[in-house]
Amino acid sequence: MLKIPSHQVAGHHASSATRGPLIDDSGRFYKPLQGDERGSAEVTFYDQFTSNTQIPDHIRKFFPIYYGTKVMQASDGSEHPHIVLEDLTTHRENPTIMDIKIGSRTWGPDASDAYIEKCMKRDRETTTVKLGFRISGLQIYINEGVGYYKPTRDRVLKSSVDDVRLFFKKFVSSDPNVESGMGPDRDLASLVYGGPNGILAQLLELKAWFEDQIIYHFSACSLLFMFEKGLVLEGGSPNAQVKIIDFAHVTEGNGVIDHNFLGGLCSLIKFISVAIGDQNGHSQ
Ligand SMILES: Nc1ncnc2c1ncn2[C@@H]1O[C@H](COP(=O)(O)OP(=O)(O)OP(=O)(O)O)[C@@H](O)[C@H]1O
Numbered sequence: 001m002l003k004i005p006s007h008q009v010a011g012h013h014a015s016s017a018t019r020g021p022l023i024d025d026s027g028r029f030y031k032p033l034q035g036d037e038r039g040s041a042e043v044t045f046y047d048q049f050t051s052n053t054q055i056p057d058h059i060r061k062f063f064p065i066y067y068g069t070k071v072m073q074a075s076d077g078s079e080h081p082h083i084v085l086e087d088l089t090t091h092r093e094n095p096t097i098m099d100i101k102i103g104s105r106t107w108g109p110d111a112s113d114a115y116i117e118k119c120m121k122r123d124r125e126t127t128t129v130k131l132g133f134r135i136s137g138l139q140i141y142i143n144e145g146v147g148y149y150k151p152t153r154d155r156v157l158k159s160s161v162d163d164v165r166l167f168f169k170k171f172v173s174s175d176p177n178v179e180s181g182m183g184p185d186r187d188l189a190s191l192v193y194g195g196p197n198g199i200l201a202q203l204l205e206l207k208a209w210f211e212d213q214i215i216y217h218f219s220a221c222s223l224l225f226m227f228e229k230g231l232v233l234e235g236g237s238p239n240a241q242v243k244i245i246d247f248a249h250v251t252e253g254n255g256v257i258d259h260n261f262l263g264g265l266c267s268l269i270k271f272i273s274v275a276i277g278d279q280n281g282h283s284q
């Protein structure tokens with residue numbers, strides 16, 4: 001049975017009037033191809049990436065598994081091609097999720113002047129230009145009674161630099177709505193951001209690849225942070241994961257490192273380091 005994902009935090013949403021992602025019970029995520037060149041560019045990327053033998057396994061794990069494309073009934077009732085992906089939330093019960101669009105510019109080298117103008121406006125209005133990334137959406141699980149803290153798209157996109165700092169603290173706090181004089185409690189910071197399997201370690205692994213790889217330029221891609229607070233309450237690990245998604249503006253690297261993504265990633269790493277409590281940032 002196809003349904004609208006309940007854990008989508010950003011991007012185009014499905015409704016009976018608009019085409020958006022759908023999921024099924026087998027753990028697949030169906031993303032409708034955008035009608036213009038963005039849809040075909042994303043398919044081209046996934047086709048090429050899936051068969052690219054230059055991608056090390058420890059990097060491939062950051063990408064959703066790709067199952068090809070399928071023409072099927074879209075959320076608006078039309079027959080439409082979809083990209084079929086692994087549903088990254090399928091094994092999670094109450095995931096806490098953040099979508100962060102990386103890069104200090106969100107268009108690729110072949111973009112039209114009109115598209116650049118549209119993106120530049122949005123990049124300036126958000127933290128993209130200042131920080132090299134912007135938060136596009138998030139949800140934070142609080143508990144069974146309250147459910148999720150999920151600020152509106154408008155609220156998230158209007159974030160200042162200080163708001164971004166605060167969101168990274170709220171993200172790992174027991175209740176994002178509660179703040180003492182010291183701000184949100186950050187009770188889960190060392191478990192979720194820190195440690196050998198935490199988000200910071202995963203970002204550093206990605207960064208090492210981005211310092212070297214000259215195959216792709218990942219314009220306007222997002223990193224998804226995910227973890228499960230419920231597992232911590234049961235005494236386990238939060239199963240923190242970083243994934244990279246949204247490849248509508250990926251282009252060939254042509255022998256040049258992806259300085260736009262790499263710069264944003266370094267900036268993000270510094271913010272996460274600070275949110276853990278290491279005011280000097282990470283030394284690597
Ligand atoms: N494979 C996946 N599994 C589960 N959820 C996903 C997956 N891919 C994307 N999502 C969810 O859908 C949201 C939007 O995804 P994506 O960025 O690919 O869509 P988009 O409509 O192209 O976005 P944008 O308008 O920002 O370019 C993400 O923030 C995430 O919550």
Ligand SMILES: O=P(O)(O)O[C@@H]1[C@H](O)[C@H](O)[C@@H](OP(=O)(O)O)[C@H](OP(=O)(O)O)[C@H]1O
Pocket residue numbers: 011034038106122136157220248
């Ligand atoms: O970050 P926001 O404010 O949500 O803005 C959206 C974001 O820039 C997306 O990347 C873009 O889609 P693409 O990356 O696929 O171009 C989308 O364009 P659209 O509204 O024209 O689809 C924007 O609305």
